[in-house]
Amino acid sequence: RKEVEQDPGPFNVPEGATVAFNCTYSNSASQSFFWYRQDCRKEPKLLMSVYSSGNEDGRFTAQLNRASQYISLLIRDSKLSDSATYLCVGYSSASKIIFGSGTRLSIRP
């Protein structure tokens, strides 16, 4: 089992919709998680950090569910510019940074 797993998608939703996707992790001792956004052929960029009970930043909400060992990303009122690949990142038991393979999101007009 991969240490960090994501649904690869693609998620194809209309502009203005709410979309959510999850990331599961296998190391119950993991403390820190992040969501990164990656545009086609570009470098990943930090979208949100996810600490303890999660956090919100504008249209984006990240949640951490320790009991079920997953984190989620919710995007409200989606924009065309939200189209990208979203990478879930967690820390393994060896304090190594583990990236999920990414979830592709496509927002259609």
Add this chain to the structure above:
Amino acid sequence: NAGVTQTPKFRVLKTGQSMTLLCAQDMNHEYMYWYRQDPGMGLRLIHYSVGEGTTAKGEVPDGYNVSRLKKQNFLLGLESAAPSQTSVYFCASSPPGRRDNSPLHFGNGTRLTVT
């Protein structure tokens, strides 16, 4: 601030040739990383460094060497390139403090093709 800068941006090598990828950061970050990204595989850690003069192996280190002679630079070397090393290479750095609480800052990437 330039952040994290990678050179070159593109390179084509023939099998057996060698090259060095340079990563430079001006944020005084302690930790630096080299990743490769292949379609459907996500980012995989090649080597990393927790400080000047130290390096460690990541998930896929074979065929690569690294050096961190100066805090701001992290070099990735391919001694004898193979087609399997065709990939996009990203360098990243993270600030001092607890490594598991510090997000990564990425360079723009180097697209390497080995024929």
